């Protein structure tokens with residue numbers, strides 16, 4: 278790691294996210310439980326993102342260890358507390374990008390890499406300078422500082438931010454994330470500023486042929502399921518039990534602010550993790566009735582650029598094994 282570069286100084290008094298721990302991550306860890314060294318738990322193709330992200334070939338996910346959120350319903354506590362993972366170099370991360378491309382990935386999907394943005398910037402710059410041509414995607418909780426998002430300007434092609442809460446009291450209660458709403462709004466504003474136009478291209482398979490007989494030029498609409506996203510912003514909201522009103526407020530906010538500049542992905546896969554005894558009001562799956570109501574609300578509002586989930590998705594089998602595959 279080139280310690281002399283200015284961007285790594287961020288780790289010396291870390292304020293990369295709104296927690297602003299101010300700790301020197303070369304010596305200790307902040308709330309996210311991560312030092313300055315890259316810590317990765319899995320790198321593999323993932324088929325269960327939105328269809329325009331995974332496509333038929335899969336998304337090249339890289340799961341980073343640690344997390345700056347503190348969600349009581351976390352499905353991956355061993356990962357989010359940084360207890361599983363392997364420390365790797367920046368050069369190894371670049372190699373992983375190339376290995377994902379060899380596996381046929383449509384993109385490089387950086388999952389919860391928020392705490393490592395300075396190093397991720399270096400890795401993307403290195404890969405691009407070596408001719409790497411897959412889109413880079415940041416998959417984030419949105420509990421980010423705008424300056425951290427700005428570091429990725431021109432490097433990340435697709436943003437996949439969560440917008441988890443519209444009321445800070447919910448963010449504090451369920452994710453110990455004071456200031457989440459303001460931070461997420463500002464972070465998503467910056468993502469849309471960087472990627473104001475959505476672009477879809479025809480998906481190719483590893484022999485270079487197009488999949489599923491697709492034809493055509495790149496478009497700004499996801500009108501053809503044979504296409505995958507090359508540029509844009511998809512804001513995700515996971516509906517939580519008993520929080521339909523807040524979910525509708527989120528959809529309204531997003532649509533009024535960004536209109537058709539973004540895609541909105543409404544998710545129903547909330548899965549109780551067995552540790553929610555203190556939070557009985559969310560200790561269940563969401564009902565079909567609530568989810569259908571949310572989707573209808575979005576449609577009636579005029580949202581046409583969106584994704585919804587079909588069928589039973591709240592299953593633990595959708596959670597990948599964090600066995601350090603591909604790391």
Ligand code: SF4
Pocket residue numbers: 291292293294295296297298299300302306307308309310311344345391392
């Ligand atoms: S990235 Fe980690 S150490 Fe840095 S401010 Fe956020 S929680 Fe604290």
